[in-house]
Amino acid sequence: MKLCMIGTGYVGLVSGVCFADLGNDVICVDKNIDKINNLSNGKIPIYEPGLSELVIKNFKNKKLKFSTNLKKSVKESDIIFICVGTPTKKDGSSADLSQIFNVSKEISSSINKFKIIVTKSTVPVTTGDQIEKIFLKKNNRKNFAIISNPEFLREGEAIRDFIYPDRIVVGSNDKRSSRILKNLYSPLISKGASYLHTSRRAAELIKYASNSFLATKITFINEMANLCEKIGVNIEDISIGMGLDKRIGSRFLRAGPAYGGSCFPKDTKAITSTADKFKTNLSVVKSVIKSNENRSTLLLNRVYEILNKKIKNKTITFLGVTFKANTDDMRDSSSLKMIPALSKKGAKIKYFDPTGYKKEFSKIKNVFNSLSIKDSLQGSDLVIIHTEWNDFKSINFKSLYKGKKFIIYDMRNIYSPKKIKEQGFRYYSIG
Template identity: 75%
Template sequence: MKICMIGTGYVGLVSGVCFSDIGNDVVCVDRDIKKIENLKKGIIPIYEPGLEELVLKNYKNNRLKFSTNLKESISKSDIIFICVGTPTKKNGNGADLSQIFNVAQEIRSSISKFKIIITKSTVPVTTGDEIEKIILHKVSKKLFSVVSNPEFLREGEAIRDFTYPDRVVVGTNDKKSNTVLKNLYSPLISKGAKYVNCSRRAAELTKYASNAFLATKITFINELANLCEKLDVNIEDISIGMGLDKRIGGRFLRAGPAYGGSCFPKDTKAIASTADKFKTNLSIIKSVIKSNENRSSLLLKRVFDILKGKIKNKKICFLGVTFKANTDDMRDSSCLTMIPSLIKKGALINYFDPTGEKKEFKNKKNVNFSKNINSAIKNSDLIIIHTEWNDFKSINFKKIVQNKKFRIFDMRNIYAPKKMKDQKIKYFAIGR
């Protein structure tokens, strides 16, 4: 099939390359000229395990192309996936749909034969209706169908998630579009993915409901971790004990920092805001948002306690600053709240991240990027393990850190408290 991906970010690039890898002709379009030029040279704009090899392979065999020419790319394709961003509005909690509607306007002036137009971006329920209206202004109803096919991949596991999804959700009442999409996804269905066809609105809402539920699970266990800290109970025991119940499941049930990233914070806000618009109070999700927003201050308070209130001139090292391991995505990472707060109190921050230096901290006074773990932690008073990269899982702290009284705050519960105690390391973790 001939496919056009509009927006070559985390979702557009990963799903585009994976569609080409299962035998389709794909053109990935972006308005970012530099990004497209780089991709043509084999320079990948994001860190995602396995992505580079797959891009190079499919670009070489000509099934994957990159372009900035939207009109031409649309006219040559049968299926158009919209994969542009849907961030939170600058003044409010709803989703900013300007990128989606701009693309809808561009699409409508490029249709001369039947096209299936699919939102892969996460869009609030009824957005498909709006896109349809925009296109109908210029194009006959017979020439297009607007479908919702939300994407559930996770950064860091994106290729695997796309190739072996639990489910593919396709929202359309149009039989022809449904058949085409079922065919497109048949290589994944044959490997075990469940194919769910529902209404367009149901597909749009399923995506938000899923993300809001996962955010709720994380927040739930984070709050329980706060209680465990008061009771000398190990939160890991609770996670295991609960998670083994198949009705609950152990995933997304590990206590840690506030959830962040490009999806959960914006999607929880957007679904609550959409529900308000339809005069429905999603009170659980609203309290999840609030609890998560408070979490970074709560963890900062623990940092103050660990350092006995003496932050000024303390050398604090962050291992990992992205919102989670195996991604370079800084969007809504809790470090963006914690590091500036600590600097304000006079801390001297050193950080190491396996995906390199971050523009968010470049030229920031008292924030320094170290090129490796050893130099990052060497002179620390406090080491904060913020993400769960494998690189951080077997560090010989005693051997590397020169300050004899250094402390560790393990926000991902990577290390065993007993082993740390045996080594006489002052070790603090989450909920245990």
């Protein structure tokens, strides 16, 4: 099939290249000229394991193209996937849908034959209805169908998640388009993915309900960790003990820093705002948001305690600054709150992240990017393991310190407290 992905970010690029690899002809469109030029020259704008090889392979065999020309790309395609961003509005209240509506207007004026318009971006329930109204201003109802097909891939495991998804959700009120979409996904369905057909509104809501539930699970275990710290119980035992119950499951049940990333923070806010609009109080999700927002302050207070409230002139190392491993995505990472707060109190911050330098810290005083784990640890008073990259899972700290020993605060509970303490380090973990 001829597909067009509008928005070549994490979702548009990954799903575009995977569709191309399944034999479709795909054009990935973006308004960012540099991004499109770089992609056409084999330079991948994001860090995602396996992505680069797949893009280069499919670009070379001409199944994947890149373009900044939205109108032409739409005209040449049968199915148009909207994959632009839906960030939180500047006032923090709800989802900013301006990118969605802008591209909808552009697409709607480029319809030359029947097109299926699929919203892959995460959009609040009833957005599909609004997109349909935009299309109806310029087009006959017979010439298009608006479908919701939310994306569930996780950064860091995006390609695997796309090819082997737990489920594919298609929300459509149009039978013909549903059949075409099911056919498009048939190679994944035949490998075992569940296919769920729902109304368009239900599909939109499934995505928000799923993300809110996962955010709730993380927040729940983080709060349990707070209790564990007070009563001398190991949170890892609680996670394992709970996770073995099949009704609960062990995933998203590991205590750590506040959840971050491009999805959970914005999607939890967006769903409460939608519910408020429909006069329904999602009190559980509201509590989750509040608890998560407080978490970085709580962990910062723990850092202050560990350093006996003497932060000025201390050197603090961050191992990992992204919100999770295997991605370069800094959106809503808890390091964005913690590092500026520690810098403000007079600490010198050194950070090492496998995905390199982060422009987000360029204007923060006394924050330095280290080029290796070893370099980041030199002269450090406190080492914070912030992200669970494999690179940090078996560091021989003993061989890497010179002079004074640093304290270790393991925010991912990667190390065995006993073994690290035996090496003579003061070691703190979560829960």
